[in-house]
Amino acid sequence: MLRLQVKKCHICGKRASISLTQIINGQISELALCESCAKEKGIFDPQTLTFAEKFFPEDIKAKVDKIVRELAGMQQGEATDSAKDEQRDLLVRCPVCQFSLSTHRKTGRLGCPSCYTVFARELAQEAGVMSSDTTDSPADERTELERELQQAIEREDYETAAVLRDRIRQLNDTPHP
Amino acid sequence: MTFEQLIQATPPEWLLKSSDADDIAIVTVGRLVRNLDGFPFPGWSTADDRKKVSEQVLPVLRQLRGMKNAFCAELSDLSYEQRRLLLARKQLTPCMAARQDGCHILIPPRQNAIYMVNEEEHLVVHCCQRGNRIRDILNDLSKIAATLDGKLNFARLPETGNLTSLPSEAGDGLQLYTMLHLPALTLGNMMSQVTKALEKLHINISPCYSDGEDDTGSLFILYTLPGPIDSTAEIAGHYQKILRQLITRERQVRQRLLEDPELRLADNVARAYGTLRHARRLTLRETRNALSMLRLGTATQVLEWENLDPTDATDSLKELDLIIALTSAAAREEEEPGLPTARATLTRSFLKAHPLHFAPEFS
Ligand SMILES: [Zn+2]
Ligand SMILES: [Zn+2]
Numbered sequence: 001m002l003r004l005q006v007k008k009c010h011i012c013g014k015r016a017s018i019s020l021t022q023i024i025n026g027q028i029s030e031l032a033l034c035e036s037c038a039k040e041k042g043i044f045d046p047q048t049l050t051f052a053e054k055f056f057p058e059d060i061k062a063k064v065d066k067i068v069r070e071l072a073g074m075q076q077g078e079a080t081d082s083a084k085d086e087q088r089d090l091l092v093r094c095p096v097c098q099f100s101l102s103t104h105r106k107t108g109r110l111g112c113p114s115c116y117t118v119f120a121r122e123l124a125q126e127a128g129v130m131s132s133d134t135t136d137s138p139a140d141e142r143t144e145l146e147r148e149l150q151q152a153i154e155r156e157d158y159e160t161a162a163v164l165r166d167r168i169r170q171l172n173d174t175p176h177p
Numbered sequence: 178m179t180f181e182q183l184i185q186a187t188p189p190e191w192l193l194k195s196s197d198a199d200d201i202a203i204v205t206v207g208r209l210v211r212n213l214d215g216f217p218f219p220g221w222s223t224a225d226d227r228k229k230v231s232e233q234v235l236p237v238l239r240q241l242r243g244m245k246n247a248f249c250a251e252l253s254d255l256s257y258e259q260r261r262l263l264l265a266r267k268q269l270t271p272c273m274a275a276r277q278d279g280c281h282i283l284i285p286p287r288q289n290a291i292y293m294v295n296e297e298e299h300l301v302v303h304c305c306q307r308g309n310r311i312r313d314i315l316n317d318l319s320k321i322a323a324t325l326d327g328k329l330n331f332a333r334l335p336e337t338g339n340l341t342s343l344p345s346e347a348g349d350g351l352q353l354y355t356m357l358h359l360p361a362l363t364l365g366n367m368m369s370q371v372t373k374a375l376e377k378l379h380i381n382i383s384p385c386y387s388d389g390e391d392d393t394g395s396l397f398i399l400y401t402l403p404g405p406i407d408s409t410a411e412i413a414g415h416y417q418k419i420l421r422q423l424i425t426r427e428r429q430v431r432q433r434l435l436e437d438p439e440l441r442l443a444d445n446v447a448r449a450y451g452t453l454r455h456a457r458r459l460t461l462r463e464t465r466n467a468l469s470m471l472r473l474g475t476a477t478q479v480l481e482w483e484n485l486d487p488t489d490a491t492d493s494l495k496e497l498d499l500i501i502a503l504t505s506a507a508a509r510e511e512e513e514p515g516l517p518t519a520r521a522t523l524t525r526s527f528l529k530a531h532p533l534h535f536a537p538e539f540s
Contacts, residue, residue: 003208003270003297003352005398006386015386017261019271032271035257097217111221113214113332113340116347123344163376 007032094118108151142171178248178286180259189288189305192266192499195491196308199431199476201424203356203396203495204267206305207314209322210298210341210350210403214332218342219280219295227279227295234294237328238283241321248284253277258507265506266499267305272297290317298341300325309355309420311413318351338406346403353401353416356385357423360395360473361430364445368397371423379404379412380419394465395473399423431477443539446474450533453524458517461505464524468498480533490531497527 009016009032016032092101099111101119110116116123145168152161187193191204212218216230231251238244252273255263263269268284273296283292293301304317325331332340339350362368368382375382385396399420404412434442449470452463459467472494474480475487482490501520508516534540 003272003354005383007271016271017257017264018275033275035261038275096215097221099217099221108345109220109342110218110344112217113212116334116337116340116344126344 009034009037011037091118105147106151142168145171178246178284180248180250180255183248183284183288184262186286186288188266188499191289191305191307193492193496194307195488195495196310198487198491199428200472200491200495201358201427202309202420203358204305204307205309205311205314205353205355206267206303207311207318208352208354209302209304209318210300210339211322211325211329212299212332212340212342214330216299219276219297219299220342222295224278230299231279231281231294234300234329235281235283237325238292238294241285241324243285243287244283246286248282248286250282251278252280252282255282261506262503265502269293270296270301270303273301290321300329309417309424311353311417311420314353315409315413336406341403348403348405349407349409350403351409352403353413355399355420357382357397357399357427358395358469358472359397359423359427360469361427361434361442363395364434364442365430367430371426375399375419378415378419380416382423393462394469396465396469431473435477435479440539442473442477443479443535445470446477446479447535447539450474450480450528454528455525456521459520459524460512460517461501461520464501464520468494468501468524475533478536479539481536483532483534485531493527493531497523 007016007019008014012034014034014037016034018035018038019032093099094111094115095118096114097112099115101122104110104115104119104122110119145164149161149164149168152164196202213230213233216222217226219227219230222230235249239247239249252260260269260274263282264271264274268288268291269282270293273280273282273293276295280295281293283294284290289305291303291305293303302318302321304314304321306313334340334347338348341347341350359368362371372382380399380401382397382399384393385398386393399416401412401416431442449467452459452467453471456463471480472491475482475490475494485493501523504519504523505516
């Protein structure tokens, strides 16, 4: 991730001076704000992130929706069925920091070092999918890429999103087995 | 060291001096990250957790070599004006600028490194060098890492390496960033080509300012993604090579533009010079773009200094750039009344004190 770039404020588009990398309602990983918007939204203390519930969902959802609309022909399946995970014997919450598996799937992040052990199976799966592109059938790969794309959009990582979108298009162009 | 002492001290070499007369690679930053075992990552922690992390990390940092008289502050004690000044001097990250209680910044008097506690990870160390002195940075960072390793209980797994809040970034915990001035590649519309070529190499390039409209000041950041465990030397070698190639490419394109009979380069430089020499009001964007063209013009000798040696001139332009950034940062708004005229006065008086003339073939 590029951390030294000066970003645009998500609210007014002016040059942002602060950037929050914070998990809010399991939704967002990065939010750039200019100082006046930050103050206006009462974010003098970003650690009390109540503002996010007020303005973030609509604001970012609109952007995400726009991108999703652009990705014509794609369907996102919500795979975060925690009951299903429990059946598959996966721990859905880290006992040390209370971080949940579904938040990881949405944000790509983890809550604490212990999460690496708690969610080891999930992480291994993710790593496995990434390193074995060639052994996966195109359909599996497409599903995985779509999930990664959704995560990238949620992270507002549009550069990665664009790359993933191109790869999905390439896959769609190749004939199905 | 107080905040005032830090700001008033002579700025560190990496912030003020250029490495070459053409100053294409401006500054390189190495970023080392570590987390403590047993605490939530800063993006998932409460102020209380953060305080506990700080209590462990700060005493160890204070004992490091060169830390005597360091500047140390809790973010909640820094005003937004102070944060903006540190941001403009690249001594604070945008992520850290948003932090408050339990988050600390330490800068040793030499100002060659910045230590941030509870940034995106528990401990983030930035080492800075002018130009592309990557080896110096890696040396500094590995010394720091080795010293801290024995004193703090860092979160690590044998196959994964250093654990980070983003599992895709776990591993060697190191990233390199270089700020590059690439006006010729920008003028020649070649940046998308460069970006595409780098995409496959684990190395990325992005505009320094994500304004989107145009590439402000032709400034870019070349950076590596954090690599897997034990990959530092390999990635750094790769990076160094690509960096050198990019610099060579920029120089080649400059040469080609210089020979262009349509005089596009000379025209751009002349317009920028006119703006900086005569404008009465300048926006930050205008100033940045014009200064970028002026630097290109003097590096390619379209413009020649009358009383400055080229290397001194490059340093002086860098200083002017910094003064303008700091002047703009000290203001409450980017276009606060008085600021556009102040910028124009700064550049006019600089060019009055250091006159330039066009090389015979362009005059
Ligand atoms: Zn704003
Ligand atoms: Zn955890």
